[in-house]
Amino acid sequence: MEQVGAAALPAVIGGILVFAFLKGVDVFDTFLSGAGEGLHAAVRVLPTLIGLVLAVTMVERSGLLDLVCTLVSPGAKAVGVSPEIAPLALLRPITGSGSSAFSLSLLKRFGPDSETGKIASVLASSTETTFYAVSVYFGACRYKKLLYTVPAALLGDMTAIVFSVLTVKLLG
Numbered sequence: 330m331e332q333v334g335a336a337a338l339p340a341v342i343g344g345i346l347v348f349a350f351l352k353g354v355d356v357f358d359t360f361l362s363g364a365g366e367g368l369h370a371a372v373r374v375l376p377t378l379i380g381l382v383l384a385v386t387m388v389e390r391s392g393l394l395d396l397v398c399t400l401v402s403p404g405a406k407a408v409g410v411s412p413e414i415a416p417l418a419l420l421r422p423i424t425g426s427g428s429s430a431f432s433l434s435l436l437k438r439f440g441p442d443s444e445t446g447k448i449a450s451v452l453a454s455s456t457e458t459t460f461y462a463v464s465v466y467f468g469a470c471r472y473k474k475l476l477y478t479v480p481a482a483l484l485g486d487m488t489a490i491v492f493s494v495l496t497v498k499l500l501g
Contacts, residue, residue: 370469377468381460385424394419410494411445413438417452422459422486429453447501452493456486 349356388394397419402412413435420428432453439445459482463475 373471374465374468377464381464384460385427388423389427408494409498410448411439413445414448414452414494417449418490421453421456422483423461425458425461428458444497444501447497448494451496452490455489455493457482459483459486 346356349359394416398412398415401415401419405412405415417428417431417435420431432449435449436446439449441447441450459479463478463482467473467475467478
């Protein structure tokens with residue numbers, strides 16, 4: 330089965346090349362044109378990504394995340410949720426890699442079959458890295474009016490957090 334997976338990508342690329350040849354498409358020129366457009370898009374998005382990385386680093390290093398988690402922990406305990414989930418819920422909209430690393434640490438610490446592990450798994454798979462997505466997509470098209478986008482996306486994340494906990498509590 331592993332060999333089938335390894336052969337799938339070359340087979341798909343080969344199929345595309347054969348199809349393009351049969352249609353008379355100059356594949357190399359088309360590839361170069363697409364690569365150039367991709368490079369221009371990357372250059373347009375780069376300042377936004379640098380700002381996002383800077384903001385994430387500042388939030389983590391300043392202790393703001395720890396402070397917010399400390400403030401949220403009593404509420405989490407009151408509804409019967411492990412307070413260790415709070416950092417994951419706060420990190421997920423900001424950083425994908427940071428939240429993935431934190432999810433993994435929760436799974437190692439509590440186990441994948443624990444309630445905390447289950448909530449972390451459902452939460453990590455049902456939320457979006459909101460600020461990354463907004464910065465990349467809106468930065469690429471140079472759209473700056475985020476009046477409704479960010480609040481609506483964060484409301485979606487909050488809904489996913491609540492339903493992640495409810496799903497595990499009721500079904501897990």
